[in-house]
Amino acid sequence: MKIRFYLDENVQLAIAEQLIRRGIDVVTVRDLGLLGDEDINHLARATRLEWVLCTHDVDYIELASSGVQHAGIVIGKQYKHSIGDWVSFLELVHGVYESDEMQNVIEYVK
Numbered sequence: 001m002k003i004r005f006y007l008d009e010n011v012q013l014a015i016a017e018q019l020i021r022r023g024i025d026v027v028t029v030r031d032l033g034l035l036g037d038e039d040i041n042h043l044a045r046a047t048r049l050e051w052v053l054c055t056h057d058v059d060y061i062e063l064a065s066s067g068v069q070h071a072g073i074v075i076g077k078q079y080k081h082s083i084g085d086w087v088s089f090l091e092l093v094h095g096v097y098e099s100d101e102m103q104n105v106i107e108y109v110k
Helices: 013-021 039-049 059-065 083-096
Strands: 005-007 026-028 052-055 073-075 106-108
Touching: 005 013, 005 039, 013 026, 013 083, 039 052, 039 059, 052 083, 059 073, 073 083
Parallel strands: 005 026, 005 052, 052 073, 073 106
Antiparallel strands: none
């Protein structure tokens, strides 16, 4: 199954818009009306839905390191990676991986 992305509240909406234009399934925390929810809840929801969580928040790395299972995490640095960097990288991940191959994998935006 193709990867779908769950963008937390720290990731710019323009990234979701660009991915949707490219035919990639994306949902944002804003779409779900869940702004301000705890990280563990976002990760659990993304995992239950089998969507790869995209974030700038290193707390998700700590959760994954503590043994919390997930459907995949993509993390970037907020002030280092542009919208274009994110879109290009997520498009690449979408083209390379199937959703089952992202289980418990962490990818870093390059």
